[in-house]
Amino acid sequence: MRIDIEPDSSTAPYEQVKLQILDQVRNGRLIAGTKLPTVRALAEQLGLAANTVAKSYRELEALGAIETRGRLGSFVAATGDASEGAAARAATEYVATVRGLGLSDDLARSLVEAAIRGA
Template sequence: MSSLWSHLRIDPDSDTPPYEQVRLGIIDLIADGTLLAGERLPTVRALASHLDLAANTVARSYRELEAAGVIETRGRQGSFIKAGRNDVYDAGFAAATTFVETARELGFDDETAVELVRRALGPT
């Protein structure tokens, strides 16, 4: 989520409507590898608040992205990037996400999960 927070900006003076700026901004961040397939997006309300937009504006962007197959909404889990650049980073992110989910299911906290990754990487 932090990738989106720091990279997505809205130009209030632009002729492009804000919902379209959000939609195009997310597509651009996917195209340049900032957002990866499987990455969770902020909630509509959180992103709207961050960008100082109405929640309906961001909701429209998300709906259009979902209709285009760019993102998917998984109920209460939130919205996730569905389409990516389809390169090794997307595959690596997917593997890391699976590891994190498994570690949390096993009851590990984040610090312990990171330590397990460090140990698996071995000495550098």
């Protein structure tokens, strides 16, 4: 597993770690069941604080991309990258919220498009 941290990037180091691991899962370079380095080992390798890597791992676990098995360590989850499913659930919740506010689907679409452009 290769991760490169760009110290001058506007993206926080924990986010860089998370995004690069997700990319490797999505591209099949990290397959389900692959054991990830320990938090301390990866932090040392990257020259980061252990809490920085731990935050990345927690967010990856929340996305369903990795799973922690206690003392055995962290592994790429059997489902791999579950972010598409999480995005679909968020979209469904958004639609329910917008409709609950009595707004039109066209307005909901334009709000999403504006948010994407602004991101």
